[in-house]
Amino acid sequence: MMTFQLTENKKTLRGFTLLEILIAIFIFTIISIIITQALHAALNTQSSTEKSAARMRDLQMTTLLISRDLEQIIDRPIINAERAQEASLIGSSQKIIFTHGGVTNPQGELLRSTLQRTQYSLLKEHLIRTTWEVLDQAPETKAQDRELMGSIQKLDFSYLDQEGHFSSSWPAANNTTPLPKAIRITLTISNWGTFSQLYLISGAALNALPA
Secondary structure (H helix, E strand, C coil), X not given: CCCCCCCCCCCCCCXXXXXXXXXXXXXXXXXXXXXXXXXXXXXXXXXXXXXHHHHHHHHHHHHHHHHHHHCCXXXXXXXXXXXXXXXXXXXXXXXXXXXECCCCCHHHCCCCCCCEEEEEEEECCXXXXXXXXXXXXXXXXXXXXXXXXXXXXXXXXXXXXXCCCEXXXXXXXXXXXXXXXXXXXXXXXXXXXXXXXXXXXXXXXXXXXXX
């Protein structure tokens, strides 16, 4: 009788050593750091781009409003809240207040004028546009402030008289005209530098309107 002996082949199962696991964890950590830094840089770039785009929109809107207001200045003095007559335009190097046209009133349905009293000034690095509901004001007349743009380090106005000279205030000394020929506004914006624009005053050639 023949006897068969079966021999079972045993396979030796081999796992990772501790050193191999540590090396894998180290490589994974390095890759994770690189990916995280790249993602962080991409997010920062996107955020910076969005902020720059928003500031550019603010600047465009601001210059559009300033252009619309200044180029429609007219010679219309007002009565202020203290019941004193105030010139059509009063300006310094830091602030300007004036009367201008261009306020929409479709078909005259609203009980108000198409003229408006407006002021531009700088408050804590923010350009503020202030308007009044009526030209001739009463003590209870309220002003409305609107913030146009921030991060403005400096605001400067200068006024061109009939002789072609710029002045830092208006009415200018020895000048008899109620309005300047042009107004130059200069904005110094953080991280952007200086922006300057000259606006011609079409109302300077018109006769004064009755108060």
